[in-house]
Amino acid sequence: MSGFPTLLQREVMRFWKVAFQTLAAPVLTAVLYLLIFSHVLADHVRVYDSVPYVAFLVPGLVMMSLLQNAFANSSSSLIQAKVTGSVVFMLLPPISYVEFWAAFVLAATLRGLMVGMGVFLATLAFTGAAVAAPLWILVFGLLAGALLGTLGIIGGLWADKFDQLAGFQNFIIMPLTFLSGVFYSIHSLPPFWREVSHWNPFFYMIDGFRHGFLGVSDISPWFSLAVVGLCFALLAALTLELLRRGYKLRM
Amino acid sequence: MSSAIRVAGVTKRFGATQALAGIDLDVAKGEFFGLLGPNGAGKTTLISTLAGLARPDSGKLEVMGHDVQTDAMAARRNLGMVPQELVFDPFFSVRETLRIQSGYYGLRRNDAWIDELLANLDLAEKADANMRSLSGGMKRRVLVAQALVHKPPVIVLDEPTAGVDVELRQALWRFIRRLNTEGHTIVLTTHYLEEAEALCGRIAMMKAGRIVALDTTANLLQLFSSEATSLEAAFVRVMRQAEAGAPK
Ligand SMILES: Nc1ncnc2c1ncn2[C@@H]1O[C@H](COP(=O)(O)OP(=O)(O)OP(=O)(O)O)[C@@H](O)[C@H]1O
Numbered sequence: 458m459s460g461f462p463t464l465l466q467r468e469v470m471r472f473w474k475v476a477f478q479t480l481a482a483p484v485l486t487a488v489l490y491l492l493i494f495s496h497v498l499a500d501h502v503r504v505y506d507s508v509p510y511v512a513f514l515v516p517g518l519v520m521m522s523l524l525q526n527a528f529a530n531s532s533s534s535l536i537q538a539k540v541t542g543s544v545v546f547m548l549l550p551p552i553s554y555v556e557f558w559a560a561f562v563l564a565a566t567l568r569g570l571m572v573g574m575g576v577f578l579a580t581l582a583f584t585g586a587a588v589a590a591p592l593w594i595l596v597f598g599l600l601a602g603a604l605l606g607t608l609g610i611i612g613g614l615w616a617d618k619f620d621q622l623a624g625f626q627n628f629i630i631m632p633l634t635f636l637s638g639v640f641y642s643i644h645s646l647p648p649f650w651r652e653v654s655h656w657n658p659f660f661y662m663i664d665g666f667r668h669g670f671l672g673v674s675d676i677s678p679w680f681s682l683a684v685v686g687l688c689f690a691l692l693a694a695l696t697l698e699l700l701r702r703g704y705k706l707r708m
Numbered sequence: 709m710s711s712a713i714r715v716a717g718v719t720k721r722f723g724a725t726q727a728l729a730g731i732d733l734d735v736a737k738g739e740f741f742g743l744l745g746p747n748g749a750g751k752t753t754l755i756s757t758l759a760g761l762a763r764p765d766s767g768k769l770e771v772m773g774h775d776v777q778t779d780a781m782a783a784r785r786n787l788g789m790v791p792q793e794l795v796f797d798p799f800f801s802v803r804e805t806l807r808i809q810s811g812y813y814g815l816r817r818n819d820a821w822i823d824e825l826l827a828n829l830d831l832a833e834k835a836d837a838n839m840r841s842l843s844g845g846m847k848r849r850v851l852v853a854q855a856l857v858h859k860p861p862v863i864v865l866d867e868p869t870a871g872v873d874v875e876l877r878q879a880l881w882r883f884i885r886r887l888n889t890e891g892h893t894i895v896l897t898t899h900y901l902e903e904a905e906a907l908c909g910r911i912a913m914m915k916a917g918r919i920v921a922l923d924t925t926a927n928l929l930q931l932f933s934s935e936a937t938s939l940e941a942a943f944v945r946v947m948r949q950a951e952a953g954a955p956k
């Protein structure tokens with residue numbers, strides 16, 4: 458029998474044991490964002506004519522939380538294992554690099570989805586639920602979690618220290634997330650910045666995800682699906698190659 | 709195939725350091741083998757290449773006939789390793805740690821053997837304690853248990869008794885000896901030479917990435933019988949000769 462189910466279980470147990478920090482805290486953060494932004498911006502930001510700002514904001518916040526937590530899960534698990542040296546326990550057994558990747562990505566996706574679900578349920582207290590096309594929500598939620606989980610493996614492999622990983626998060630993940638249209642529709646941007654946003658893969662994740670809630674989006678969800686799917690495939694291929702080579706894992 | 713471990717022409721360099729400068733070594737099935745040498749000799753590096761934690765620059769390694777690089781899964785399944793560093797996973801208890809390690813080898817119902825390991829390594833009382841709360845010697849014993857959780861035919865212990873108290877050291881050796889009698893091949897590194905003398909049938913002495921002496925323990929003792937009555941004296945003698953005759 459393969460070691461994969463146990464590695465997956467280990468990865469899930471790791472965040473479950475500190476759920477207050479890994480699940481509850483990010484939900485609270487997102488709710489604070491919702492309270493503050495909806496209060497400050499509701500009268501100033503017009504997105505789609507038919508959609509109130511809060512309804513526009515909720516899917517963005519859900520997706521942002523999902524992205525950040527999927528990334529945080531695989532990257533921090535890996536860097537902790539590397540820094541403490543306990544990564545040897547995963548390197549000694551006959552676990553293939555594909556299984557290694559799959560276990561980390563699935564656990565990261567699960568945590569991302571759990572936090573995203575938590576944020577969504579919490580926002581129901583402030584605004585009604587709008588779910589136009591649940592299948593798109595599921596598809597973009599899963600893909601985004603897997604993509605960020607994969608990115609987290611790259612970050613966790615590359616970083617030798619916690620502050621390097623924080624740099625990866627602050628200089629790559631955060632800007633890409635915040636500039637992807639969590640808080641605004643890119644249609645409200647000047648043409649130059651709108652063009653720039655189209656080069657940000659995170660924009661397509663959020664836009665497609667939002668389509669599932671509101672039934673409207675800046676771009677066709679099919680196009681977003683193609684972009685996100687392609688990005689995921691490229692990142693997965695890169696990560697699998699790094700793991701196959703034992704990049705920063707096997708000397 | 710009667711070799712448990714086969715190492716042929718293995719070299720490994722870290723920057724300017726030639727950690728392994730051409731190692732050839734065969735350990736037969738069922739042997740109790742000692743790997744000795746001063747700090748920095750390359751013992752841990754050799755063990756790491758054997759366990760797939762490090763890649764050799766050249767040469768071949770086999771565990772129970774399985775090439776460590778090309779048949780890695782089978783090679784890893786046949787090997788249990790106690791790392792030299794005192795590493796642990798702070799999220800889990802002792803029993804969880806062992807169950808997880810067991811599961812990594814595909815063994816999901818292994819509690820009988822886990823209980824036996826806990827009893828033999830005097831960890832039963834700490835089974836549900838978090839790893840963080842254990843003393844250094846206890847953590848070391850958990851490392852030994854983790855290495856044995858899948859009953860590997862080849863067991864490599866990198867200084868398993870460092871920091872372990874006398875009583876437990878003896879209990880540990882009784883247990884390892886029993887595993888050896890049951891057919892497991894044991895490779896051991898230690899700086900306690902009396903331990904090696906008492907336990908190992910054959911010994912390799914390493915220095916600066918080379919094997920400078922390789923013989924049965926009895927022969928090594930005999931070889932220096934005029935001036936040496938203990939393995940420690942023989943060790944010192946071999947190291948001095950290696951120094952004098954060293955190529956660089
Ligand atoms: N990851 C590494 N990077 C750079 N140099 C290394 C690395 N690992 C080992 N070395 C070097 O390789 C040489 C052999 O080290 P190794 O750990 O194999 O020695 P050892 O025989 O196990 O010593 P000890 O008895 O102290 O454990 C040393 O010079 C060491 O500094």
Ligand SMILES: [Mg+2]
Nearest residue numbers: 751752753792
């Ligand atoms: Mg060593």
